[in-house]
Amino acid sequence: MKRYHLTTFGCQMNEHDSERMKGMLESLGYAEASERAQADVILFNTCSIRETADSRFLSHLGEAKRLKREQPQRIVGVGGCWAQSVKEEVFERFPFVDVAFGPGQVPKLAEFLTSDSVTAQGYFEFEGFTGRLPARRARPFQGWLQISVGCNCSCSYCIVPSTRGREVSRPPAELVAEVAAMAAEGVREVTLLGQNVNSYGRDLTTKASAGQRPERTSFAELLGRLDAIEGIERIRYTSPHPKDMREDVIRAHAELPSVCEHIHLPLQSGSSRMLKAMRRTYDRGRYLDRVALIREHVPDASLTTDIIVGFPGETEEDFDETLEVVEEVGYDAAFTFIFSPRRGTSAADITDGVVPHPVKVERMERLLELVQRKARERAERFVGRTVEVLVEGASRTDPDRLRGRTRHNKVVNFTGLAAPGELAHVEVLAATSQTLSGEERLLARSGSLPAR
Numbered sequence: 001m002k003r004y005h006l007t008t009f010g011c012q013m014n015e016h017d018s019e020r021m022k023g024m025l026e027s028l029g030y031a032e033a034s035e036r037a038q039a040d041v042i043l044f045n046t047c048s049i050r051e052t053a054d055s056r057f058l059s060h061l062g063e064a065k066r067l068k069r070e071q072p073q074r075i076v077g078v079g080g081c082w083a084q085s086v087k088e089e090v091f092e093r094f095p096f097v098d099v100a101f102g103p104g105q106v107p108k109l110a111e112f113l114t115s116d117s118v119t120a121q122g123y124f125e126f127e128g129f130t131g132r133l134p135a136r137r138a139r140p141f142q143g144w145l146q147i148s149v150g151c152n153c154s155c156s157y158c159i160v161p162s163t164r165g166r167e168v169s170r171p172p173a174e175l176v177a178e179v180a181a182m183a184a185e186g187v188r189e190v191t192l193l194g195q196n197v198n199s200y201g202r203d204l205t206t207k208a209s210a211g212q213r214p215e216r217t218s219f220a221e222l223l224g225r226l227d228a229i230e231g232i233e234r235i236r237y238t239s240p241h242p243k244d245m246r247e248d249v250i251r252a253h254a255e256l257p258s259v260c261e262h263i264h265l266p267l268q269s270g271s272s273r274m275l276k277a278m279r280r281t282y283d284r285g286r287y288l289d290r291v292a293l294i295r296e297h298v299p300d301a302s303l304t305t306d307i308i309v310g311f312p313g314e315t316e317e318d319f320d321e322t323l324e325v326v327e328e329v330g331y332d333a334a335f336t337f338i339f340s341p342r343r344g345t346s347a348a349d350i351t352d353g354v355v356p357h358p359v360k361v362e363r364m365e366r367l368l369e370l371v372q373r374k375a376r377e378r379a380e381r382f383v384g385r386t387v388e389v390l391v392e393g394a395s396r397t398d399p400d401r402l403r404g405r406t407r408h409n410k411v412v413n414f415t416g417l418a419a420p421g422e423l424a425h426v427e428v429l430a431a432t433s434q435t436l437s438g439e440e441r442l443l444a445r446s447g448s449l450p451a452r
């Protein structure tokens, strides 16, 4: 039996695509090799969001080159966003690569592997949903649902619109059927994926042909339809865009039992001037207004975010505004990134006000300190509460304890007896900025525990 090895870089979108790649390869009769050196087909699902992503991948690709030299009949394949961003150039720069394909072309990998092709092939159209391929889930009780591909925004720093194309939504009936099938297979938690999930469905109305009733569904309506599916206990999504965060979606968190009390709302900067330069199409006031609406409808919700430090032109005053927003919102967690110029993006051409690297690093340190202090303060509110935890497996730090996630998306390490995939009730005894720690409480299933 032939064996494959797949290394995944980047976001959940790529993790999901990789599950589909694995499902597809296994349906072709390939088995997974635990090490790259044992594989007949060496694959990479790549990311290009920041320069560090490129360099991490390239160091791995070096090993593939060596392995290919040792055994030339091996196949080396490169998929994903980095591949899309360099296209055919990949074969000139890395002649040992046999097949390259963008995120929309995963099914072409199967075509390549089953053909007698002896020449290298590249596939870079934007056309497919990997969501239509069979999945091999990492955990049987958690599933991804790709609701759309691509992005119609034009954030000036971002490579994604050029690697994933224009936004295309999948029809709601197809999504409902996919989640119902997942539920039947034992999935309890589903995470909806899209670059801008809350603009979901806007493109569907224009596609209906004459005489056909358009299947017009907003993101909030989609949440409602998925919430109604028996067996799905938790719904998450990532990422919404603040410009499209409407009250109906926020209300869904309060009204639909399975929609979790966690919203990841990317800020990027607290300075309206920087947001404009980033072409985010909202300003500080509009962002804070969205946060106020969330706090009004779902007072206890966890809020997390993404922030970029050192965008060209960012002054000390702009950065202070970011710190002010972080202080004011009080995020439960934040992903912080140093601005990285990306090929083909307009921000990469800005020469005025480029922030020197040591200044970026110093700002990053100040930001991280504040983010961690806030996260720790926020986490304190869970101490003494009994929370519902979806058990994921053994704790990474202590194999005798368990690990899982709360509806608020906090990781909990706890002592208990629950099995992976079960919902346990855990009393939180301590909290850090990153994790909670506690003990399982055995309560009757029909007990009076509040669900959240």
Ligand code: SAH
Residues within 6 Å of the ligand: 049, 050, 157, 158, 159, 160, 194, 195, 196, 239, 240, 241, 266, 268, 306, 307, 308, 337, 338, 339, 340, 341, 342
């Ligand atoms: N579609 C998602 C973001 C996907 S990229 C959204 O709009 O929220 C994830 C995060 O990477 C972004 O939110 C941004 O904070 C960061 N990022 C993207 N491009 C970057 C760049 N060139 N330099 C630094 N950080 C970047």
Ligand code: SF4
Residues within 6 Å of the ligand: 151, 152, 153, 154, 155, 158, 159, 160, 161, 195, 196, 241
């Ligand atoms: Fe990139 Fe902006 Fe689209 Fe997010 S919304 S993927 S940051 S262009």
Ligand code: F3S
Residues within 6 Å of the ligand: 009, 010, 011, 012, 013, 014, 046, 047, 048, 049, 080, 081, 082, 159, 160, 163, 164
């Ligand atoms: Fe994701 Fe990286 Fe592509 S973050 S969308 S895999 S560039």
